[in-house]
Amino acid sequence: MYDCIIVGAGVAGAVAARKLAEEKGKRVLVLERRGHVGGNCYDEQDEHGILVHSYGPHIFHTGMEDVFAYFSRFTDWHLFGHEVVAKVYGRLIPVPFNLNTLHLVYDEALGKERADELERKLIRIYGEGSRISITKLRESEDPDVREIARYVYENVFLKYTMKQWGQRPEEISPEVTGRVPVLISYDNRYFQDKYQGVPRDGFTPMFQKMLEHENITVVTGIDCKERLCFSEDGIYLDGVLFEGDVIYTGALDELFDCRYGRLPYRSLDFKFEYHNEESYQGHSVVNYTVSEDFTRITEFKFLTGQQGVDGTTIVKEYPFAYTGAAGEIPYYAILNEENRSLYEKYCALTAGWERFHLLGRLAEYQYYNIDAMAKKAMELAGRL
Numbered sequence: 001m002y003d004c005i006i007v008g009a010g011v012a013g014a015v016a017a018r019k020l021a022e023e024k025g026k027r028v029l030v031l032e033r034r035g036h037v038g039g040n041c042y043d044e045q046d047e048h049g050i051l052v053h054s055y056g057p058h059i060f061h062t063g064m065e066d067v068f069a070y071f072s073r074f075t076d077w078h079l080f081g082h083e084v085v086a087k088v089y090g091r092l093i094p095v096p097f098n099l100n101t102l103h104l105v106y107d108e109a110l111g112k113e114r115a116d117e118l119e120r121k122l123i124r125i126y127g128e129g130s131r132i133s134i135t136k137l138r139e140s141e142d143p144d145v146r147e148i149a150r151y152v153y154e155n156v157f158l159k160y161t162m163k164q165w166g167q168r169p170e171e172i173s174p175e176v177t178g179r180v181p182v183l184i185s186y187d188n189r190y191f192q193d194k195y196q197g198v199p200r201d202g203f204t205p206m207f208q209k210m211l212e213h214e215n216i217t218v219v220t221g222i223d224c225k226e227r228l229c230f231s232e233d234g235i236y237l238d239g240v241l242f243e244g245d246v247i248y249t250g251a252l253d254e255l256f257d258c259r260y261g262r263l264p265y266r267s268l269d270f271k272f273e274y275h276n277e278e279s280y281q282g283h284s285v286v287n288y289t290v291s292e293d294f295t296r297i298t299e300f301k302f303l304t305g306q307q308g309v310d311g312t313t314i315v316k317e318y319p320f321a322y323t324g325a326a327g328e329i330p331y332y333a334i335l336n337e338e339n340r341s342l343y344e345k346y347c348a349l350t351a352g353w354e355r356f357h358l359l360g361r362l363a364e365y366q367y368y369n370i371d372a373m374a375k376k377a378m379e380l381a382g383r384l
């Protein structure tokens with residue numbers, strides 16, 4: 001009955017399913033454990049009629065024309081330049097740190113003239129419009145530049161990263177520090193991609209539409225192991241050896257009952273709050289970089305552009321170490337050598353299944369943005 005089976009109806013599963021069904025004429029069975037499609041991009045209206053992202057705020061952003069065009073077949077967009085501010089000792093400053101931030105921080109403390117001087121110096125050394133890592137700034141011979149780097153490291157990066165990853169400062173890898181940018185421009189946007197926004201009616205309808213195809217059968221609320229048996233001599237669907245392609249987008253360790261131990265992840269506890277007021281914080285995302293146990297607060301109305309509802313819903317994110325306990329969700333793979341080699345050990349167990357494909361943030365033990373995930377799914381479907 002089916003040519004392909006896909007486990008998981010998130011970005012990876014949904015894009016691959018549609019491509020295979022539509023362009024390759026394959027009959028695709030999608031098995032999804034949750035009661036809905038869309039994976040972690042899933043959104044729904046809460047009891048107050050406010051559209052919320054149940055698994056954390058998601059903003060689609062991409063510079064890839066083909067990915068944007070593909071998604072646009074299934075949705076219109078609410079496009080905007082996504083901006084984030086950080087709350088630092090009571091003051092809101094734009095992040096990543098840019099020239100606007102520089103003036104907010106230094107105009108008052110050092111005087112406007114001195115702040116202008118610092119700006120000119122950054123432009124002279126690095127060039128207007130450039131993007132410099134704080135590692136590079138920290139290595140500068142110029143004490144003014146090093147002071148700016150210190151400010152960013154201590155007030156924007158350090159405590160936020162410690163909360164997010166549960167690490168002590170000495171455990172934070174230089175690779176991570178090296179990715180923290182400072183923008184030598186007045187661009188307050190968090191991403192610099194050409195397209196940024198959310199599907200106008202939400203992510204869920206977009207994925208539902210993507211999966212609506214005569215060649216696609218979606219079954220939700222089912223763990224794949226209820227229908228599939230992964231045995232050494234092959235993969236069985238309802239007890240019959242399945243000869244087609246199987247795309248697995250779930251956690252790889254779970255597939256093998258975590259026999260070598262769990263792959264480590266960070267998880268998040270999302271605390272939603274409804275407030276009977278027009279606006280809670282006046283911004284879509286506020287990062288708490290020096291205080292509080294949560295990392296950020298998202299106010300959904302400012303992200304989705306939803307109008308005509310009373311009150312506002314926010315979510316606070318509390319990071320913690322994933323243990324695999326019921327109800328916990330593995331969100332961020334903890335990438336280091338030890339964990340990668342554990343992942344490879346699990347990968348080796350799949351070597352005998354010729355038409356078995358690992359795809360997605362869980363199956364590949366890798367962080368992907370939505371656009372990169374879609375691109376990989378498109379490429380895999382194209383190859384099959």
Ligand SMILES: Cc1cc2nc3c(=O)[nH]c(=O)nc-3n(C[C@H](O)[C@H](O)[C@H](O)COP(=O)(O)OP(=O)(O)OC[C@H]3O[C@@H](n4cnc5c(N)ncnc54)[C@H](O)[C@@H]3O)c2cc1C
Nearest residue numbers: 008010011012033039040056058059224250360361369370
């Ligand atoms: C907090 C957070 C915020 C993010 N924000 C952004 C953002 O703003 N912009 C952006 O581009 N990206 C963002 N991302 C990344 C984005 O979520 C991923 O790119 C995307 O979810 C990857 O899709 P996926 O299909 O690989 O995984 P998922 O969305 O996790 O989908 C996998 C699906 O497989 C199902 N599944 C797993 N095991 C089984 C099983 N045994 N049987 C049946 N089904 C199973 C799961 O239920 C799930 O629905 C964010 C990620 C996180 C954690």
